[in-house]
Amino acid sequence: PAETVIYRIFYYINRAGNGCLTLRELKRGNLVHAMLHADEEDDINKVLRYFSYEHFYVIYCKFWELDTDHDFLIDKENLIRYSNHALTYRIVDRIFSQVPRKFTSKVEGKMGYEDFVYFILAEEDKSSEPSLEYWLKCIDLDGNGVLTRNEMQFFYEEQLHRMECMAQEPVFFEDILCQIMDMIKPEDDSCITLRDLKGSKLSGNAFNILFNLNKFMAFESRDPFLIRQSFTSFG
Ligand SMILES: [Ca+2]
Numbered sequence: 001p002a003e004t005v006i007y008r009i010f011y012y013i014n015r016a017g018n019g020c021l022t023l024r025e026l027k028r029g030n031l032v033h034a035m036l037h038a039d040e041e042d043d044i045n046k047v048l049r050y051f052s053y054e055h056f057y058v059i060y061c062k063f064w065e066l067d068t069d070h071d072f073l074i075d076k077e078n079l080i081r082y083s084n085h086a087l088t089y090r091i092v093d094r095i096f097s098q099v100p101r102k103f104t105s106k107v108e109g110k111m112g113y114e115d116f117v118y119f120i121l122a123e124e125d126k127s128s129e130p131s132l133e134y135w136l137k138c139i140d141l142d143g144n145g146v147l148t149r150n151e152m153q154f155f156y157e158e159q160l161h162r163m164e165c166m167a168q169e170p171v172f173f174e175d176i177l178c179q180i181m182d183m184i185k186p187e188d189d190s191c192i193t194l195r196d197l198k199g200s201k202l203s204g205n206a207f208n209i210l211f212n213l214n215k216f217m218a219f220e221s222r223d224p225f226l227i228r229q230s231f232t233s234f235g
């Protein structure tokens with residue numbers, strides 16, 4: 001459990017990603033406050049931000065499930081089974097290219113538990129700033145820091161193909177692009193920047209459209225008015 005807590009702290013606070021916490025990062029991340037709180041609080045699960053045992057347990061179980069041979073390493077074929085095959089091969093390839101984040105696992109082509117904790121935090125909480133940075137780097141194929149139509153289309157193609165295979169009514173990319181632009185409202189219509197993503201409450205959904213089929217379908221089948229409403233009431 002202690003390791004999961006440390007990875008969580010670094011995920012949210014160490015934005016430089018260099019493994020060293022600076023005083024500034026400590027102040028910004030409210031870590032000291034969270035630690036004091038954990039000290040006073042008897043029930044650790046009440047201190048949700050970094051120290052929840054329930055969170056640790058869920059993350060650990062998911063890792064164990066995917067790591068079928070239990071050598072504490074996960075490869076692409078393992079990760080593709082994540083959450084009922086929710087993710088596309090293309091996004092899993094990008095995660096394993098280690099562009100969004102270099103793995104700390106020493107074994108080539110495999111992610112260790114720490115790498116998995118980073119992945120799952122990004123996947124399950126897409127709207128946090130580190131997650132937006134993580135997924136932007138995944139989709140940004142040419143690494144120029146902005147997302148273009150072609151880059152988004154490359155990832156969406158596989159979603160479209162999967163919908164066709166499942167005999168779902170396909171939603172074509174043109175419509176998807178309009179929907180995404182509508183959600184993010186980028187300053188410049190030709191590309192999406194990190195700033196645009198941070199400025200929208202729906203950025204996480206835009207990423208789901210591009211590479212998480214289960215979350216995309218759940219989102220599509222809901223009434224857009226209700227979705228907007230739930231976002232304004234929780235945001
Ligand atoms: Ca394994």
Ligand SMILES: [Ca+2]
Nearest residue numbers: 140142144146
């Ligand atoms: Ca780009």
